[in-house]
Amino acid sequence: MSTPRQGPGRPREDRIDHSVLAATRKLLARKGYGALTVDAVAAEAGVSKAAIYRRFGSKAEMAFRAAVHAAELPSPVDTGSLRGDLRALARVIKASMGNPLAVQSGPALIAELAKDPALAERFRESALGVEVDYVRGILEHAVARGELAEPPDPAHVHLLMAGPMFYSLFGFQQAVGDDLCERIAQTVADGLLAAR
Amino acid sequence: MSTPRQGPGRPREDRIDHSVLAATRKLLARKGYGALTVDAVAAEAGVSKAAIYRRFGSKAEMAFRAAVHAAELPSPVDTGSLRGDLRALARVIKASMGNPLAVQSGPALIAELAKDPALAERFRESALGVEVDYVRGILEHAVARGELAEPPDPAHVHLLMAGPMFYSLFGFQQAVGDDLCERIAQTVADGLLAAR
Structure with missing residues (x-):
């Protein structure tokens, strides 16, 4: 059964996604893509590397989501x-x-x-x-x-x-x-x- | 005065351009852009590095001309x-x-x-x-x-x-x-x- 995403209490995954993407944006702006590592993002966001790979699959997808989809489609x-x-x-x-x-x-x-x-x-x-x-x-x-x-x-x-x-x-x-x-x-x- | 480019005897620059671009295409196809060097192109084409830089300005412009403008615009x-x-x-x-x-x-x-x-x-x-x-x-x-x-x-x-x-x-x-x-x-x- 899927968890409804409406309402004031968003599920925990969203907060983790949000932290990871915010940390990625911060590190991308500071160091660029070449120097970005999943290790550094995990440390900055306070989550495990495994959690990042489970959600985003790869450094590239994490960076793409952070950089290009900074704004969700309206x-x-x-x-x-x-x-x-x-x-x-x-x-x-x-x-x-x-x-x-x-x-x-x-x-x-x-x-x-x-x-x-x-x-x-x-x-x-x-x-x-x-x-x-x-x-x-x-x-x-x-x-x-x-x-x-x-x-x-x-x-x-x-x-x-x-x-x-x-x-x-x-x-x-x-x-x-x-x-x-x-x-x-x-x-x-x-x-x-x-x-x- | 510019040299007319029509007629059977094309000016020498064109033959050099042609050799350089042919050598670049050959090396690009074999090794990719990362491993391409102006040195290797000069050796393959039998021209000096200076001649290449005078005509193309940089490795990137030489590679671009060779790769994308392989066919001249009709x-x-x-x-x-x-x-x-x-x-x-x-x-x-x-x-x-x-x-x-x-x-x-x-x-x-x-x-x-x-x-x-x-x-x-x-x-x-x-x-x-x-x-x-x-x-x-x-x-x-x-x-x-x-x-x-x-x-x-x-x-x-x-x-x-x-x-x-x-x-x-x-x-x-x-x-x-x-x-x-x-x-x-x-x-x-x-x-x-x-x-x-």
């Missing part, structure tokens, strides 16, 4: 239109991917994913899976409203929204401006709506 | 429509960014760019500048044909076209399929055309 947006929903999504991705810790840790995490296919697989299923589900929800709303005849592949739309920001940050080493964010949302929305 | 496409031109561009980017050497060397090059702001600046101006100019040409054709009222920022359109492939390859560790390539071209073309 409740699915429903602004009343596909345009509005994609504009809101673009801002969520910009805030999540463009935060200083994610920008700083990104290249090392990209290298880890390339070296470890099992890690890349888990990463696609967990972290990225959440974002793709979020996009799926937006597309299903647009179908329900009659804006789209049928939903396009949510994984493709996720890449169209997030890919230009990822390339700007890690290929061009340039921050994502509000004008790029707006251009992405507008072009992708107009492009999907034109397919009706 | 002459600017002009298929007669923005849709056709962006479809052709998507295939060029897919072939260039998705070739095995680029995929293998990409994460190490991403790390180099993050460590060295001067390298990132040169990279934006040279390699990426060529691609952005290519996109600019496509957009100007579309304006001349009356398909677009005014050209959008070519740097943004370049990110919209190439970003989803870059994210798929280096964030998701997944090859770029023909269906993604087609989805990108179609959505970006429809999105830009809708702005008329």
Whole structure:
């Protein structure tokens, strides 16, 4: 039976997760990914290494969760239109991917994913899976409203929204401006709506 | 005065460039980026290290040119429509960014760019500048044909076209399929055309 997570008394796992992620963020900001160790995070958070590995699987996943998913995804947006929903999504991705810790840790995490296919697989299923589900929800709303005849592949739309920001940050080493964010949302929305 | 590059007798620099890039590709494929040295490339190509640094500036730029720009950009496409031109561009980017050497060397090059702001600046101006100019040409054709009222920022359109492939390859560790390539071209073309 799963433990309900609502209510004032959150289960103990959440507090441990929270401590581990906070400690990881603190050490990442201070030393960078290369010098980060699970030992140091365990000491800083006051938990065992075993607890960390049980929850996060690896140093890379712990660091990714801490750096990129510093902010949880907000409740699915429903602004009343596909345009509005994609504009809101673009801002969520910009805030999540463009935060200083994610920008700083990104290249090392990209290298880890390339070296470890099992890690890349888990990463696609967990972290990225959440974002793709979020996009799926937006597309299903647009179908329900009659804006789209049928939903396009949510994984493709996720890449169209997030890919230009990822390339700007890690290929061009340039921050994502509000004008790029707006251009992405507008072009992708107009492009999907034109397919009706 | 610049030396014309047409005709049967190409200037000597081109043969040296060609030897260096061929040697770099051979050593990259065999040993990977980490173990690549300018010394080894110079020996393999039969040129001096000074000649390599004069032409390419750094190991990273030499490797990037060898890995990603293995194929030079073809002459600017002009298929007669923005849709056709962006479809052709998507295939060029897919072939260039998705070739095995680029995929293998990409994460190490991403790390180099993050460590060295001067390298990132040169990279934006040279390699990426060529691609952005290519996109600019496509957009100007579309304006001349009356398909677009005014050209959008070519740097943004370049990110919209190439970003989803870059994210798929280096964030998701997944090859770029023909269906993604087609989805990108179609959505970006429809999105830009809708702005008329």
